[in-house]
Amino acid sequence: MVWWGWIVLGLLLMAAELALIDAAFYLLFIGLSAVLTGVLLVAGIPMALWLQWVVFGITGAVTAVLFRQSLYDKLRGQPIGFEDQVDGRQVAILEDVAAGDETRVEFRGSRWDATNVGSRTLKAGEKAIILKASGSRLEIDARA
Numbered sequence: 001m002v003w004w005g006w007i008v009l010g011l012l013l014m015a016a017e018l019a020l021i022d023a024a025f026y027l028l029f030i031g032l033s034a035v036l037t038g039v040l041l042v043a044g045i046p047m048a049l050w051l052q053w054v055v056f057g058i059t060g061a062v063t064a065v066l067f068r069q070s071l072y073d074k075l076r077g078q079p080i081g082f083e084d085q086v087d088g089r090q091v092a093i094l095e096d097v098a099a100g101d102e103t104r105v106e107f108r109g110s111r112w113d114a115t116n117v118g119s120r121t122l123k124a125g126e127k128a129i130i131l132k133a134s135g136s137r138l139e140i141d142a143r144a
Contacts, residue, residue: 001052037055090130091140092107115140116128129143
């Protein structure tokens with residue numbers, strides 16, 4: 001294939017990834033590989049057609065494996081400041097809850113089911129600590 005064919009193919013793949021298809025950056029790295037193959041031909045490195053395809057395939061696979069996940073995490077990861085971990089966070093107690101009883105607590109702007117796994121009664125308005133989260137159910141205890 002001629003050098004400009006590789007570059008056009010690469011640019012089309014990258015444009016498709018960025019503008020039309022959300023392929024988790026796979027097309028971006030395959031397109032980058034095609035452009036790199038074209039650049040190697042422009043640089044005067046002689047390659048038979050079969051070798052061009054080998055270079056294209058290997059660079060596409062290697063760049064996707066080594067760099068795709070880190071780029072994806074940086075650009076599409078969780079919002080800044082968002083933490084999925086809830087253990088150790090504080091919750092507001094809305095009503096008195098005896099040891100071993102269940103209640104509803106205020107956490108992250110919504111109400112959650114919670115069980116007081118501690119040894120004492122938690123009073124309304126008091127803060128408690130989340131010890132464990134199982135789905136939408138929290139296990140809480142008094143602040144240490």
